[in-house]
Every structure is written in C-alpha cells, then in structure tokens.
Amino acid sequence: MEKTLFIAAALIAIIAPAHAQEANSRPQPVVQPHSIPLPADRPYPGTMLLKVDATDYARGIFRVRQTIPVAKSGKFTLLYPQWLPGKHAPRGAIAEIAGFKPTAGGKPLTWTRQPTDVYAFDIDVPAGTKSIDVAFDFLSPTRTTEGRVVVTPAMMNLQWEQVSLYPAGYFTRGIPVQLDVTLPDGWTGAAALDGLKISGNRYSYAPTTYETLVDSPMFAGKYFRKWDLGQNVTLNVVADEAKYLAANPDHIARHAAMVSEAIALFGIKHFDRYEFLLALSDELGGIGLEHHRSSENSRNPDYFTEWDDNDSERGLLPHEFVHSWNGKYRRPDKLWTPDYRTPMQGNLLWVYEGQTSFWDLVLAGRSGMQSKEMVLAEWATNAATYSVQAGREWRSVEDTTLDPVIAARKARAFPSATRTEDYYNEGSLMWLEADMIIRQATNNGKSLDDFAKAFFGGRSGDWGEVTYDFDDIAATLNAVHPYDWAKFLRDHMQLPGRPAPVAGIEKAGYRLVWRDAPNVYDRDRMRRAKNYDLTFSLGMTIDKDGVAGSILWDGPAFKADIVNGTKIVAVEGMAYSKDRLEAAIRAAADGKTPVKLLVERGGRYRTIDLDYHGGLRWPHIEKSGAGPDWFDQLLAAKRAL
Template sequence: MNAYTLSRALAAFALSFSLISGASAQNSAPQPVPIISTIPEPQDRPLPAPMSLHVDATDVDRAIFRVQQNIPVETGKPLILLYPQWLPGKHGPRGALAEMTGLMIRAGGKTLRWTRDPVQVYAFHVDTPEGTTSVDVEFEFTSPIRESEGRIVVTPNMMNVQWEQVALYPAGHFTRAIQVKPSIALPEGWTGVAALDGATITGNRIDYGLTSFETLVDSPMFAGPHYKKWDLGHNVTLNVWADDAKYLAAKPEQIAAHRALVDESLLLFGSKHFDRYEFLLGLTEELGGIGLEHHRSSENTRETDYFIQWDDNMSERGLLPHEFTHSWNGKFRRPATMWTPDYTTPMRDNLLWVYEGQTSFWDLVLGARSGLQSKEMVLAEWAKYAGFYAEQPGRMWRSVEDTTHDPIFAARKPKPFASQSRGEDYYNESSLIWLDADMTIRELSKGTKSLDDFAKAFFGVRDADWGVLTYDFDEVVRTLNAVQPYDWARFLDTKLRQPGQPAPLAGIEKGGYKLVWKEEPNIFDKELMKEGNNLNLAHSLGMMLNKDAIVTSVLWNSPAFKANIVNGAKIIAVNGYAYSKDGLTAAIKAAKDGKTPIRLIVERSKRFAQIDIAYSGGLRYPHLEVTGQGKTAIDRLLSPRRTKP
C-alpha cells in the first residue's frame, strides 16, 4: 500500500469511528429508579385488638372458599395487609396469591381504595380515613379444580383447609403477636379437625378460641363426611378421612403399629413439645397429595388402600413417622436462619440437612422400631438411596448443602436431567450421612452411645415447651461432641458442604452391611414399581418408564443418555415386538452375552427412530447384604426400644 492509499484509508477509518462514537453518545442510557420499601419491618408487638376470621367452606362444587375478616387499624400508622408468602415446612415462597380474588376492603360501610405494592406484590396498601379503627375484608380463594392449576384441596368427599391461603394479616408485627379468633362453616354432615383450642360447634359452624396468627397458620384442617379417629395415647390422635367409608376399616394390629410409633418417638426424644397432637390423614385418590409438618399436627395423604391392602403398602408408611418427628426436629428445634418473624421474611435453608435430613433418618428408624415398616423394607430403602448416590453424577459438582436451596429456586418442578442438576437430595443423602454419624458414635464409644443420645440432648430439652428453640451449625457440632468427642465439624463440613465426595456408604459398611447389585429389585423398589405401574431401569439402561412406556427420567451419561433418549420419548417396540415391560427386561437379560443389541423403536415429537443400545450389564438393582455374623449395629439401631405389652 503506497502513502496516498494509506492516508485515505486512515481518514476513512477516523470518519467511521467518529460517526459510531457520535451515534453512541446519542443513545438513551437510563438510570435505575430506586427501590424504596414502605413496608415496615416486623416487630414483636400486638395489635390494638384481635382480628376475626370467618371462612365459608361450603361451596364444594366450585371449590371456592369465601373469606371475611375484621382487622384492627393502628392509629397514626398506614395499613398494609400481607398475604402469606414464605411458608414454614415448604422451605420457600409458596404463597397461593394467584388464587386470591375479589378483594374488597371497607370501613364504616364505605369501600376503601387499595394498591398492590409493585415490589412486594404480596402486600396491599390500604387508604384508611382518619379515625378508622378497623377494616372489614372480603375475598375468595378459588382453589385449584384441575391438577394443572395446582394442588387440589377440595373434593366432594374431603377438604384440606390451609389457613394461610384464606387470611391476610397486617404488616409491622411478628405473626406470634397478632391475635385472631377464627371460625369456619363446613358442608352439612362434615367433620373437621384442626389443632386449635376452644372449639364450639353450632350446626355446621366451628368457632375457635383466641389464638396467635402463627399458631393458626400452623394448625391446618382436614374435613369430610367419612371420618374416624383413634386414640394413640399421650394425647395423640389419629384422625382419618377417606373418599368412602369402606376405606376406614382398620384392624387393631394396624392401629397398634401407629400407637407404637408414638411410644417409640417419646422414648427416643425423652420429651414432647405439644400438649396434644393430631395426625390428619386423608385416604384419597382425589385430594392432592401432601406430607407437611406442624407443631401439634401434620397434614398427610395416602392412597385409599392404606388399611385395606396393608401388606402391599409398607413402602408408604414412612410418611407419618417423618412428619411426627418434625414436631421435635423442624418445629421445636429450627435453624436460626429458617425461623422468621412473619411470612414475608425470606428463609435461608442451609441447615435443611438437619431439619429434613436427620428427620429422614429417624423416620426409617422409627418406622422399623414401631413395626410400621419391617427391617427388610428399611434396609431396601437405604439400599435404593445408596445405589442412587453411588452413581449420581451431579454429586461431583454440587454439594448436599447446596441442594437445600432447591426449594427456593427450583420449586420442585421437573428437571430435564435431574441426576446431573440434582434436586432436594438433602433428604435422602443426608439420611445416609446421619447413619454414618450414628455408626461412628457406636464405633468410637464401643457401643455405649448412639445418635439416640444426640436426639435426647438436642431435641429432647425443655419438655412441654412448644415454642421454637433455634440453633446453628456450631451448636450441632457441640452437641455431637458432648455425646462422643470427634472432629464433627470436619465430618459434617466434608460430607455435606463439599462436592465430589465418595459415595455415602460408610454408615452402611460400619453397620455391618454392604451395597450389592442384583437382577431382582429390592422390596422397596418392587413395591414402588407396582404402585406406580412403572419400570425402573436407572442402574441398567439408565432410564425410567411410566405405565405408557414414556421416559420420565434419564441418568446422565448412561447408555440411554448416550443413545440420545430423553424425557418424553416413548418406547414403541423392543427387538421388533411391541413394547412391554417383560419384553424390555428380557432384551436386557439377553444382551448380557455382549453380542445381542437392544433394539428400540422410539417416538419423540411425532418422529420415529430406531435406536440400538450397546449395553451388556444386565438388570441391576441395589440391595444391602450383611457382611458378618450375628446381630449387626444397624440391626441394633432398628430394634424396638419399648417393652411390648
């Protein structure tokens, strides 16, 4: 390039740069509008008078709850009403605001203007005239009618009333400082039970005594026409509703197992943090499933054959032990960062591996000790978890503690490759880690101590106190060290807070068992597959199929994954024959010779493809197999503590 050409090129570049710079200088460049919260922080101070709350729950056909409230107004303070958002036991912002409709607020017969807060959309600013002492609030809660709309809480034969869905409360107060007098109208002939005091029944209306808003939200109701109750001792009642009265035919030995659960729990913890406890259990194919803890009650659903097909439902009977344990672990003892003064303050879930994880350990132990579940079923369930975490790839990048945040950002929605992304593994992996802790204590103490001692020292304090006693990581470590000196801080930090750890099998191995693989499913997996009418091939082909041969889960880097099979694909044929469970399992067995391919016809998004899977490992299901002679440490852990009558 000569000097003249170079000069012209530089001039053109300079002009272009100038034009670009000029255009850029003229682009709009906004600055953020500051977010200024006008919602007062909660304070531990009462309202000038109690609220009243009445819920008309008689519109079963349309599943609509009609709400009337009278809420006191503090002189000289703006009125801001809040709808519960962050809910205890749900570990995240699960408030059902989308179903709240028809909000009308009045004072002295006049309709008041309200405005939703544009940042905290669960808050409503109310224009109250000077001198207003209370406001009357009305709205409807239009509960889901179809599963696609959310959990169904009303059917023709049952309802589950969750008070946080049908109530507002004023900002600026701890919920325990807000007094409320609740009442509810139920359909004629229905029986409703909630762990609320002072109930008086007039016709189909129940009026309760004065209580705190915190206690109200913690005391849901089940109701329905087909109802029966059993006294389990120690002021604990098993309340059961069913889609039809025939499903309430419990045998004495079945109720005895539930009674033993209460006995074993009180022996374990050495205290109780309730004056009475109500198991609320719905046996239903229509109401949405739930298992949710409360201080003096729990919300539970199982299928209608819970009693009448007792021998086929052992895998389902861990729910009540789990929720009952929460009265001690989660409700009375709660992580300091998970206790919140109201239902607007966010929770920080880091210690859910204690709150839920140790509860998941105790529910298996108490299931076995009470006889609700056999030792074999409990071992099979631990085998399932051990097998899963032995091969779960997501453990390499994500710690157990990090999964405690899943309830907040994932909201339990399905994931494309859950084995890689992980989910709420703080339940089941933590169960295995607490088993390791128990076995470590037994080993170091030469069998004189166990995690039972931790349970008494940590959860069993302050008998009859049904407030909330908070804790942090350091207190967990101190209590473990008081039971059995050890480097518990490192133990918990390594296994729970650091990714890339070995499979959590140490507790199983210290307890006298080992993880093995067999072609036949263990009894837990077998019952789950029968109940769900599905096929679990997670540890062979690396996928699970529902009753319609649709893939519901694919293990990351498994043979199915490498063959580009994904969730939603449908298996049409196996080795030239129409799909059947037996046909696919037979093909997997035949392929063990290393020569016979597993040839599938797969439909995905209206497209069909032939897929050959080169897999010769056969069917694989996890089992626990005893490694020594005589009674093992795990056998002793699962043995009953009570003296049988």
Template sequence: MRFLPVVAALLAATAASAQVPTGNSAPQPLPVTDLIPAARDIPYPGTVRLEVDATDTRQGIWTIRQTIPVVQPGRMTLLYPQWLPGNHAPRGELDKLSGLTFRAGDQVLPWTRDPADVYAFHLDVPAGVQEVQASFQLLTPTSPDQGRVLVTREMLNLQWEDVSLYPAGYYTRRIPVTATVAYPAGWRAATALRPSVQAGNRVTYGTVNYEVLQDSPVFAGRYFRADDLGQGVTLNTVADHPSELAVPADVLQKHRNLVTQSLRLFGARHYDHYDFLHAITGRLGGIGLEHHRSSENQNDPGYFTDWQASLPDHNLLPHEFVHSWNGKFRRPADLFTPDFRTPMRNSLLWLYEGQTQFWGHVLEARSGMSTKEQVLGKLAVIAATLDVRAGRQWRPLVDTTNDPIISARRPKAWTSWQRSEDYYNEGLLIWTEADAIIRGGTGNRRGMDDFARAFFGIRPGDWGVVSYTLDDVVRTLNGVYQYDWRSFLDQRVNQTGDGAPLGGFTRSGYRLDYAETPNAAQAASMKASKANDLSFSAGLTIDKDGKITQVIWGSPAFRAGLVVGETILAVDGRTYNEAAVKERITTAKGGSALLQLTTKRGEEVRLVPLSWNGGLRYPRFTKVGAKRGALDILLEPK
C-alpha cells in the same frame, strides 16, 4: 511496522469502542421505596376475627370475611402470607385470592397493591374508624393443572394462610386471631386448634396468635374416624370411601408403636396434644407437611386395608411426626422469621430434613410400620440412587438446600446431573454414618439416639421455637462423642465428590450389591407408581405407557441420546411392554448385541441402538459376616 502485543491490544480496544454509538438513550432506574413497615416484636392491639365459609364442595369457592382492628388512621398495610414454614420457599397461593374488598362500615375503602411486593395491600383508613372488614374468595383448584386440589365431594384441606390477611409491622406471634369456619353439613373436622363454640356446622376456635393459626391446618370430611394413639396423639383419618376406614387391629397398633418409640427416642414432647391429619384419597391433592402440633398427610387408597401393598407409604407419618421435634421445636436460626414476608434461608436443611428423613426410617423400623428388611430395601435404593448421581461432581449438597426456591419442584430433564432436593436423602446417609462412627468409638454404648435426646429432648412441654446454628450441632455431637465433626460435616455437606457417603453401611457390615430382581421395597414402589425402573442397568425409568421419565447422566441410555419425554414404541421390533424390555435385557446379558429401541418424540420416530449387556440390576444391601453392627442396633425397637 511491528507492534508490541500490549500496544496492539490497546489499539484494538480503542477501535472497538469508537464503533459504539454515543447518542443512545441511557435512563437511570427508579429507586425502590419500601412502603411496608418492618415487623416488630410488640403486641397487636385487638383481635382479628376471621370467618370462612367452606361449604361449597361443588365448585370449591370459599368465601372469607375478616375483621381487622385499626391501630391508627392513615396508611394500613395488610399482607397475604408468602414464605410458608415447611415449604422452604415462597409458595403463598396469591393467584387464588379474588374479589378483594375493604370496608369501614358501609364505606368501601380503595386499595392498591404494593408495586414491589405483590403480596402487600395498602389502604388509607379515615379518622374515627375502629376496624376494617375485608372480604374475598379463595378459588380452590378444580383440577390438578391449576394447583393442588383442596376440595372434593368427600373431604377438604383448609390451610389458614390461604384464607387470611395479616397486618404488617408486627411479629405474627403477636397478632391474636379468632377463627370461625362453616363446614359442609354432616362433616367432621380435625385440627390442632380446639373449638370454643360449635353451632351446627359452624365452629369457632379458641383465640390463638396468627403464627399458631397458620401452623394449625384442618382436614374435614364426610367419612371420618379418630383413633387415640396414646400420649396425647390422635390419628384423624378422612377417606374417599368409608371402606377405607376399616383399620386392622395390628395395623393400628403399629401406629401406636410409632408414638411410643418416638417419645422413647426424644425423651420429651413439645406439644400439649398432637393431631395426625390423614387423608386416604386419590382425589385430594397429595401432601406431607409438618406442623408443631399436627401434620398434613395424604396416602393412597388401600393404606389401611392392603397394608403390605401400601409399603411405600409407611414412611410418611413417621417422617412428619419427627418434625414436631426437628424443624418445628428446634429450627435453624436462618429459617426462623418474624413474619411470612421475610425470606427464609435453607442452609441447614441437611439437618432439618436430612435428620428427619434419617429418624423417619429408623422409627419406621422400630415401630414395625415396616420390617427391618423392608427398611433396608428402601435405604438400598436411596444409597444406590445417590451413588450414581453425577451431579455430586459439581454441586455440593449444601447448594441443593436452595432447590425449593430455584426449582419449586418442577420436573427436570436431567435430575441426576442437575440434582434435586438431595439434602433429604443424602442427609439421611450422613446421619447414618455419624451413628456408626459414634457406636464404633464407644463400643455401641452411645449413638445418634443420645444426640436426639440432648438436642431435641430439652425443655419438655415447650412448644415454642428454640433455634440453632451449625456451632450448636457440632457442640452437641462432641458432647456425645469427641470427634472432628466440623470437618466431617464440611466434607460431606460443602464439598463435591464422586460416590455417595456410604460409610454408615460399610461400618455396619453392609455392602451395596445389585441383583437381577428388585428387593421387596423397590418392587412395591414400582408397582404403586407403575414405573419400570432400569436406573441401575440401562440407565432410565419408564412409565406404564412407555414414556421415559428419567435418563441417568452418563448411562447407556444417555449415551444413546435418549431424553425424558421420549416414548419407547418397540424393543427389537416388538411392541413395548415392561415384561418384554426386561426379558430382552436379560437375554442380552453377557453378549455384544445392541438393543434396538423404536422411539417417538413429537413427530419424530427413530431407531435407537442401546448398548447394554449387563442384565437387570436392582440394589440391595448384603450383610458381610454375622456380627451385629451399628445399623442393626439402630433399627431395633427400644
């Protein structure tokens, strides 16, 4: 009997369904009940008092006591901060909170953790109770594998969100807080907060709202210096050793230039005072985090004392300072939240972080923190890295703004294919191109400086938040120079494609080339990180011990089957070292011989033939012609 295709398919489906057991249990899910009151834009009645004992530098155990006024008897919900500004992801250190106890006078109040939101704690407050006391410890990491180290014998970094709870049901900007900290004896502390009372090593800060408190972290240390950079800005530095605090006069002047050039760029400031919190250390955990009136910055030893060698670190302070305008004062509307429980959305990070990355490099050059040639060297590495990033073929830039949430900055096996937080550096390339378009269309009379003043330079003295949308960005760009900016941004942000957006360089008369030796910026970076970067030749990077730390998707190393974590033991029968592999790649240039790598991964040792005869290749920009282009003008001091 001959069946029609449709009839045959129906009979097959019926037969398949008949084989599915019908007596299996099939429960229905329990509904999730939200027990946490929504944040309201009303004042919290009373002031929260927070006391932190941060004197333990041996075990790093901080003791916290918090007094929280009671609004009414019954259920009270207290929250531990989860979604933290500048982190672009839920990064609250809840696992470090221990020993939590609530009391009303001498009575212990039992608590329960919310079953759906583990950052929320519920307790029942008896009638007549005016305030609740919370006590707990923050167990700061004692080694990097537990998290970022916050305490050493020489310094500490106190972030208020780690050591406090706040009442649910209110915008954080409507909750008053008075904080007191006991620091190790003899240490000095810096923060955007200002003391109201100081007695010995105990400092009480003036009352602020909880949002401002969270945005005003502390660096404190045994070895400390403060430098007035002018315009209400202070550079506060703590160090592992007092020798690191010797600052040459010309280096200090470059930091003063950074402040001057930034204010000339934006035309207004959005802080009453600003404090760089700066640690020169190899012991405290690394950080670069923006705040409205301060920033947290860690640089390696030698930052001041070996200025040329510290070239890779010269961009950190410019980047974080720009954030006072971009990210803190002007903030994407979907990143502004009423509290630290509401999820943040990152869709405009290509402006928040991308344009900050752009201005950070521009100000690095304008201030003299690095020379123009050094900055161009850094930009060449950025451009080349993104130009060979195969992941651009499937993942648009806008989707990388979700990476802080998806990946949480964990290591990746195939970064060039998976992509990472590319909105930083690819955003930089987009805004470099935008500047070249504006300058080209206006005969160099206008550029992105005009956008900066129009977009970020409004309302001088206001250190609140002015949110924005994509429409606001496009409107401001068109106010500077009429162009189809919406399509320009859509193509580069929302669309996939091959090759990075390098128009900002080509329009300025620069060509991305490759040479057999690294430019000065890349050489300094490789020396500081002890990395052998062969990304643009064989297609891999190798650490000082021969371990592969990156394999470029589609590269010769990729085609040879090499993976991250594999260790190169030998090259052509000779024990691996950086000089040997570079020498072998150089001698093989133009020939047809394969490089024979001996590698080890786990218990497996194998011989890997690597086909690459193009020699060593390191990116740099070559100026085409002598004409002064948009990029040259952009990087000049103002």
C-alpha cells in the same frame, strides 16, 4: 513517528465505543421506596376475626370475611403469606385470590397493591375508623394442572395462610386472631386449635396467635374417623369412601407404637397434644407437611385395607411427627422468621429434613410400622442413586437446600445432572454413618439417640422455638462422642465430588450389592407409580404406556439420545411390553447382543441399538461378614427399656 500514530489510533479505538454509547439514550432507574413496615416484636392492638365459608366444595371456593382492628388512620398495609414454614420457599398462593374488597362501616375503601411486593395491599383508612372488613374468595385448584387440589366432593384441606391476611409491622406471634369456619353439612373437621365450639356445621375456636393459626391447618371430610394413640396424640382420618376407614386394632397399635418410640427417643414432648391429619385419597392433592402440634399427610385410599401391600407407604407419618422436635421446636436460625414476608435460608436443611429422614426410617423399624427389610431397601436404593448421580461432581448437598427456591419441585430434563432436594435422602445416609461411628467407638454404649435427647430436649411442653447453627450441631455431637464432627459435616454436606454415601451401610456390617430382581422398596414404588425403573441398567424409567422418563445422565439411554417423553414402540421387532424388554436385557448380557428398540418422539420414529450388556440391576443391602449386626442394634425397640 509511526509508533506515535499507532498509539494514537489504538487510543481512538478504545475510546470510540464509549463515545458511541454516550450518544444513545441512557435512563437512570426509578428508586422504589420500601414502605412496608418491618416486623416488630410487640402486641397487635386488637384481635382479628377470620370467618371462612367452606361450604362450596362443588367448585372448591372458600369465601373469606376478615375483620381487622386498626389503631390509626392513613395507609394500612396487609400482607398475604409468602414464605411458608415447611415449604422452605415463597409458595404463597396469591394468584388464587379474587374479589378483594376492603370496607369500613359498610363503605368501600381505596386500596392498591405494592408494585414491588405483590403480596402487600395498601389500604387507605379514614379518620375515626376502629376496624376494617376485608372480603375475598380463594379459588382453589379444581385440577392438578392448576396446582394442588385441596377440595374434593368428600374432603378438604384448609390451610389458613391461603384464606387470610395479616397486618405488616408485627411478629406474627404477636397478632391475635379468632377463627370461625363453616363446613359442608355432615362433614367433620379436625385441627390442633384450642377452645372448639361446634354449632351445627360451624366450628369456632378460641383466640390464638396468627403464627399458631397458620401452623394449625384443618382436614375435614364426609367420611371421618379418629383413634387415640396415647400420649395425647390422635390419628384423624378422612377418606374418599367410608370403606377405607376400616383399620384393624393391629394397624392402630403400630401407629401408637411409633408415637411411643418417638417420645422414648427424644425423652420429652414439645406439645400438649398432637393431631395427625391423614387423608386417604386419590383425589386430594398429595401432601406431607409438618406442624408443631399436627401434620398434614395423605396416602393412597387402601392404606389400611391393603395393609400388607403398603409397607413402603408408612414412613410419612413418622417423618412428620419427628418434625415436631426437629424443625418446629429446634429450627435452624436462618429458617426461623418473624413473619411470612421475611425470606428464609435453608442451608441447614440437611439437619431439619436430613436427620428427620433418618429418624423416620429408624422409628418405623422400631415400631413395626415398616419391616427391617423395607428400611434397608430404602437406604439401598438411595445409596445406589447417589452412586450414579452425575450432579454430585459439581453440586454439594448443602447447595441442594436452595432447590425449594430454585426449582419449586418442577419437572426437569435431567435431574441426575442438576440434582434435586438431596438433603433429605443423602442427609439420612450421612446421619446413618454418624450413628455407626458413635456406636462402634463406644461399643454400642452411645448412639445418635443420645444426640437426639440432648439436642432436641429442653422443657417438656414447651412448643415455642429454639434456634441453632452449625456450631451448635458439632458441639452437641462432640459432647456425645469426641470426634472431628465439624470436618465430618462440612466434608459430607458442603463439598461436591464426594464418594457414594455407603460408609454408614458398610460400618453397620453390610454392603451394597446388585441383583436382577428389585428390592421390596423398589418393587412397591414401581407398583404404586405404575412404572418400570431401569435406572441402574438402561438408565431410565418407563411408564405404563412405554414412555421414558428420568433419563440418567451419561447412561445407556442418554447416549442413544433418548430423552423424557420418548415412547418405546417395539422391542426386538415386537410391540413393547415389560416382559419383552426384560428378555432383551437378559439376552444382551452375553456381551455382544444389543438391546434393539423402535422409539417414537414427536411423530418421528427411529431404531436404536442400545449398547448395554450389564443385565438387570437393582440395589440390595446384604450382610458383609460375621460381625455384629449393627442394624439390629439401631432398629431395636426402645419404648420398653
């Protein structure tokens, strides 16, 4: 009897919460119909006209007028680009649109925004309407806290996806559009669009596809100069002031050599012409973005005028140029999308960006854009970074390919624990190892150069897209040199907890070592950033004002509860200076003396004794033995062969 009562009580205890929950109100979700037409591979009936008035550079406002043919009356859906090629994430600047007004025959049309897709505008088109007009303003950021600045008193970066819409239901390659842009008086513009006609400050282009338009941005500026680099490649430069355009013949010759080295590497060109768009500016927002026949690049104003001090700055243009082959012509199958609403999947970005990061260093070295010392120093710093990165224990490189969507490059409290977009630099180190495996096995008879020709080849002049998947990569590598490449790639890119990626450096006949002075890459990087990078000693960086950042997970600073934003006020009882901190770190190398700091955060002060005795440490690469220098083989010029 007691057993029966116990079971009954237990059942009541289990069932009672369900009855209590049923007494509460319990709504059902409202089903939201998906009413946006899916993209179809068919021609759009008519050509859109896009007019952009870019003359209001003082306020950074672009005034847009767009005429769009329509085939029938009823609901017509226009889309603002959301998922943007090269950004690998939904970064469309929809929040900067103002004054959206559709009309037909001068009469306002009713419109609503799709509640489940804020990038979609539904417009009621009256019977008999052949085309509609859309007007809006794009209010570009005027300071960095609002976003990337694209307009300054001296230049602008016109990205057509920011100042246009397109009809839903079509592949963007099937939508014709004709561009007409008005620039400020006296400014010169450059874009990889065809059929240019200039009338005063008005630039008109021949009709093209919307896909090509979005892939062909413009740089324009008051101070402009261009150089022919050969091979139908042009370097177009805008600058904050005219004096920064003073490139000498050797500077241009090295850029031309880089172009020749790239074409020698890949064997053919997947463009009829190519336009480097380069801004030398402290005011325009920084950018490095690839396109098929052009690239958007920005560097410091003294890129040319202080050439000898800018070696570390010269890897960007090779990187974006390589993307014409790797990323634009050959593209991972899940990164190619028919429109700018379909989500992209970047799981193979360790090829798209990682191998490009390998080739940008190689081409910079082969062409003289960067010294061998600088190339090796950058690999040294990257390898060292991953040797102390806690996030590698739980997160694979391939998982970081989701970071553009997860984090959109936002600042983080402890990036060494979360990881960031490591598919770039760890991808580069993996491809270095792959190159060395092939070179050593074939006695330098083959290399990753052979993969580049085979994988990124095809028909010369074809600037369409050819997609690939993981198996295509492994198969092409095996055709160059038989090896278990599928396992190699999966182990390196898809597994967490991997050893530090130094195998490529070691196979090249070098080793990673530590010295008490920075390598040339770190030296230049710290000078540019105006900070002091002590990642490999105290486990933090310190800016020009003594404020700590980039705290290394489980490093000495971390263990002392120093976080980003902590200000170092004093060292050993004296006001903070870089020299005093260096002296304290050197003194602590005796194994017993702590590094004594007075720090402040949020108005609270405290004294810290940092228990660190390893001295000043920066990574370097040095020759490890008497064997062949495989880095010399890798970085040897090819264009004259």
